[in-house]
Amino acid sequence: MNGNSCGGDADNFDWDTEDELEIDNYAISPCSEVSLPHGKAVLGSAEELVAKAIEENGQENSNLILETLLQYSASSLASSSNSKLIYHFVGMGFSEEMVLKAVQENGEGNTDSILETLLTYSALEKSASMQQHADSSHCSSDYEGSFLDDFSDIDSSSETAETMNPDSDEERKLLYLTKMGYSKAEASIAMERCGPDSSIAELTDFICAAQMAKAADALFPLEDKKPFCNDSNRKKRRNLDYDLWKRRKQMKLEKRFLNEVDDALHLPNPMIGFGVPTESDQITQRTLPEAATGPPYFYYENVALAPKGVWNTISRFLYDVEPEFVDSKYFCAAARKRGYIHNLPIENRFPLLPFPPRTIHEAFPLTRKWWPSWDTRTKLNCLQTCIGSARLTERIRKALERYDDEPPLSVQKFVLDECRKWNLVWVGRNKVAPLEPDEVEMLFGFPRNHTRGGGISRTDRYKSLGNSFQVDTVAYHLSVLKDMFPDGINLLSLFSGIGGAEVALHRLGIPLKNVVAVEKSEVNRNIVRSWWEQTNQRGNLIDIPDVQELNGDRLEQLMNRFGGFDLVVGGSPCNNLTGSNRHHRDGLEGKDSSLFFDYCRILDLVKCITARNQ
DNA sequence: AAGACTATGACATTCCAT
DNA sequence: ATGGAATGTCATAGTCTT
Numbered sequence: 161m162n163g164n165s166c167g168g169d170a171d172n173f174d175w176d177t178e179d180e181l182e183i184d185n186y187a188i189s190p191c192s193e194v195s196l197p198h199g200k201a202v203l204g205s206a207e208e209l210v211a212k213a214i215e216e217n218g219q220e221n222s223n224l225i226l227e228t229l230l231q232y233s234a235s236s237l238a239s240s241s242n243s244k245l246i247y248h249f250v251g252m253g254f255s256e257e258m259v260l261k262a263v264q265e266n267g268e269g270n271t272d273s274i275l276e277t278l279l280t281y282s283a284l285e286k287s288a289s290m291q292q293h294a295d296s297s298h299c300s301s302d303y304e305g306s307f308l309d310d311f312s313d314i315d316s317s318s319e320t321a322e323t324m325n326p327d328s329d330e331e332r333k334l335l336y337l338t339k340m341g342y343s344k345a346e347a348s349i350a351m352e353r354c355g356p357d358s359s360i361a362e363l364t365d366f367i368c369a370a371q372m373a374k375a376a377d378a379l380f381p382l383e384d385k386k387p388f389c390n391d392s393n394r395k396k397r398r399n400l401d402y403d404l405w406k407r408r409k410q411m412k413l414e415k416r417f418l419n420e421v422d423d424a425l426h427l428p429n430p431m432i433g434f435g436v437p438t439e440s441d442q443i444t445q446r447t448l449p450e451a452a453t454g455p456p457y458f459y460y461e462n463v464a465l466a467p468k469g470v471w472n473t474i475s476r477f478l479y480d481v482e483p484e485f486v487d488s489k490y491f492c493a494a495a496r497k498r499g500y501i502h503n504l505p506i507e508n509r510f511p512l513l514p515f516p517p518r519t520i521h522e523a524f525p526l527t528r529k530w531w532p533s534w535d536t537r538t539k540l541n542c543l544q545t546c547i548g549s550a551r552l553t554e555r556i557r558k559a560l561e562r563y564d565d566e567p568p569l570s571v572q573k574f575v576l577d578e579c580r581k582w583n584l585v586w587v588g589r590n591k592v593a594p595l596e597p598d599e600v601e602m603l604f605g606f607p608r609n610h611t612r613g614g615g616i617s618r619t620d621r622y623k624s625l626g627n628s629f630q631v632d633t634v635a636y637h638l639s640v641l642k643d644m645f646p647d648g649i650n651l652l653s654l655f656s657g658i659g660g661a662e663v664a665l666h667r668l669g670i671p672l673k674n675v676v677a678v679e680k681s682e683v684n685r686n687i688v689r690s691w692w693e694q695t696n697q698r699g700n701l702i703d704i705p706d707v708q709e710l711n712g713d714r715l716e717q718l719m720n721r722f723g724g725f726d727l728v729v730g731g732s733p734c735n736n737l738t739g740s741n742r743h744h745r746d747g748l749e750g751k752d753s754s755l756f757f758d759y760c761r762i763l764d765l766v767k768c769i770t771a772r773n774q
Numbered sequence: 775a776a777g778a779c780t781a782t783g784a785c786a787t788t789c790c791a792t
Numbered sequence: 793a794t795g796g797a798a799t800g801t802c803a804t805a806g807t808c809t810t
Contacts, residue, residue: 427787463802465786496802542801549780580800617777627802657802731802739801742783 254278427464431497433484437511437636438491438518444507452479452503455770456652456724458763459504459637459661461629461731462756463738464497467747470737471499474748477760479503484637488630492516493523494540494583494603496630505640512635512667516605520585523603530586534572540583540595543603544740545626547594548582560590597621605631606663611687620683629660629731635668641727648673648699650722652766654707654730654759655679659688661729666695673699674722678707707758715765724770728763732756 246259254262262277334347435442460478464471464485471483478501488496493516517523519538521531556575560567567575575592578584584592595603597618601610604625611621638661641649648671653661656677665672675692679685685703692701702718704710719725735741736750744750 429788461802465801468786495800497800498802541799544801545803546780551780577799619777619779623802625802629802734802735804738803739783739785741801741803743804745784745803 427485427497430490431464431485431487432490433486433500434506435509436486436490437509437515446482446506448503449480452481454503456726456728456766457502457504457641458728459500459502459634459730460759461498461500461634463734464499465739466499466734466737467745470748474499474756475501477757478763486633488633489539491518491632491636492603492605492630493518493520494630495542496633497542498630498633500634500637502637504637508640508643509636510639512605512632512639512664516603516632524585524599527585527587530588530591532566532586534566535576535579535586537580540585540603541580543583543595543600543626545623547622548578548584552578552582553584553592553594556584556592557590597625600625603630604628604660605635605667606658606660607691610663610691611658614686614690616683616687624658624681624684624687627734628657629664631660631664631667634660635664638664638670638727639668641665642668642670645670645726647671649726650674650724651676652725652728652762653677654728654762655732655755656684656688656729657681657731658684659691660731662688663691666697671699672697674702675699676702676704676718676725678704678710680705707755707762710762712765712769715762716769719766719769719773724773725766728766730759732759 246256246263258278259274262274265277266274330351333351334344430439430441432439432441434446435444458478460474462474464487475481475483481501481503483499483501485497485499488494488498491511520540521528521538556578559571559574563571566572579592582594584594587593597611598608600622601608606625606628611624616624649665650673651661651665653659653675656662656679659677662672662675662677677685677688679688682705685705689701689703732755733752736744736746736753737748739745746753748754748756
């Protein structure tokens with residue numbers, strides 16, 4: 161990467177095609193047998209690209225949206241030859257005729273301007289057809305009809321655009337929008353929501369986004385949850401995927417409409433969820449929403465301190481179950497603030513024994529000798545995927561060596577800040593050090609050397625551990641299963657990592673009958689496989705590298721073989737949610753964290769198949 | 775080529791004095 | 793209540809070393 165790539169030089173950015181793939185998953189892949197995209201279905205996919213771009217950039221910035229679309233186009237073209245050019249654009253939903261014309265105008269080389277031309281064409285076409293529509297009948301179309309449904313308080317009575325006197329800026333815009341073919345009601349709403357200073361581009365963006373959300377509704381009206389469980393054909397499953405996509409879209413829009421008033425969720429203090437073994441405050445009763453009740457039981461985990469609104473979204477997708485926020489500092493010597501959404505009973509939980517060490521001194525007795533009195537830490541902070549550098553510990557040593565006795569407060573503060581930031585412990589006079597991987601294993605409740613050997617680098621050990629569950633915490637929540645499943649359970653473990661859930665269940669003494677573990681990293685799969693063999697498990701361990709592989713067919717096949725899953729566990733990637741990520745803290749829509757929606761998809765499927773088989 | 779190493783903020787929440 | 797300071801965060805990208 162060149163050194164001056166900061167600022168607006170986005171052209172050098174290596175655009176990943178993930179986003180496009182993601183759209184495919186929601187819109188196209190369910191009917192992936194189709195060899196050539198035709199007609200309406202494909203038109204939808206072009207709209208979805210636009211919707212996706214709007215989602216990424218916000219409706220306010222039409223330039224950015226266009227840029228994103230160009231990037232999509234560029235990235236998907238990157239590896240294709242010119243002969244695929246036409247196919248590519250036809251695949252995006254433009255008519256062949258239109259594409260040929262655009263290619264002719266711009267030349268084959270310039271895909272950016274081809275796309276731009278195409279977008280112009282279709283915008284013109286769209287506004288022409290909408291004009292027709294507006295002229296004929298106003299409220300009969302699905303688009304407008306349902307669009308208005310949400311704003312029935314808006315006066316949509318008279319069509320006064322022609323007689324209006326465009327004195328004010330506002331009236332001028334209104335007139336302009338109605339001339340473009342939008343209804344007066346749509347235009348008024350958009351202007352109200354986007355504010356008085358909004359540009360025409362922003363206003364049209366807004367209206368388009370609202371229309372698309374409604375279009376999805378019109379295409380796939382909400383069915384009862386049950387019907388698509390009745391038969392398992394592809395069409396139904398496709399609806400499920402669409403449903404999911406649509407729900408996401410609506411969430412986004414709703415959020416905008418409600419002006420982000422959904423901050424009702426705040427983290428509890430102390431962060432003990434429904435209760436921890438060491439504190440007296442306990443909640444033993446809760447009522448789950450009906451849609452949330454099992455089978456199967458499910459257990460979802462992610463970072464507590466996610467960007468605003470993320471936990472509301474997660475909760476809503478998981479049947480409106482209230483998250484349980486727990487800090488693992490109540491279970492071990494390191495903090496770990498996490499949110500858990502599950503439908504498990506919360507009575508009669510019990511902890512793993514023996515209790516793990518709960519202070520730094522208990523966990524690392526040898527450090528006590530060197531621990532200065534002015535370092536008052538008793539718990540470590542959250543263990544992450546990276547460790548403090550040798551240069552830092554050297555700086556600390558040099559800063560301290562200059563003083564025979566206690567260093568001045570300013571030096572103490574510097575040292576303490578760094579120790580807290582990097583979880584350093586005292587291993588000698590003036591000498592601090594990061595934790596060793598096996599020390600992290602111990603703090604997290606894994607067996608010693610769980611991640612060691614077998615071709616795993618030290619860096620990878622830290623990384624895998626840093627992304628894992630704290631076993632004692634999770635085991636406490638899962639402990640209620642022990643009496644329910646004395647003969648063992650069938651577990652579906654998504655994003656299983658180094659097997660935190662499996663280890664927790666094993667340590668609880670719950671036999672593992674069949675475990676399907678989905679984990680992308682080969683290193684992690686090896687760790688779990690190796691643990692499985694070392695602990696002489698009697699059951700079957702099936703590992704799957706990619707969540708995408710777990711479609712309805714595969715699930716059905718697996719579930720028929722085992723008789724269904726009793727528990728679905730998953731902690732989806734947090735790297736786009738955590739504050740430690742300086743680069744891509746994109747929220748739930750981020751490249752990795754959006755895999756949360758795969759958790760939902762798969763859980764929904766398991767629920768449906770389970771219900772049908774009963 | 776793989777692994778080790780290092781520098782790199784932003785942001786939400788909590789704390790605390792006013 | 794409120795505003796500013798303090799605190800803390802399942803990370804990434806570039807570079808160096810082996």
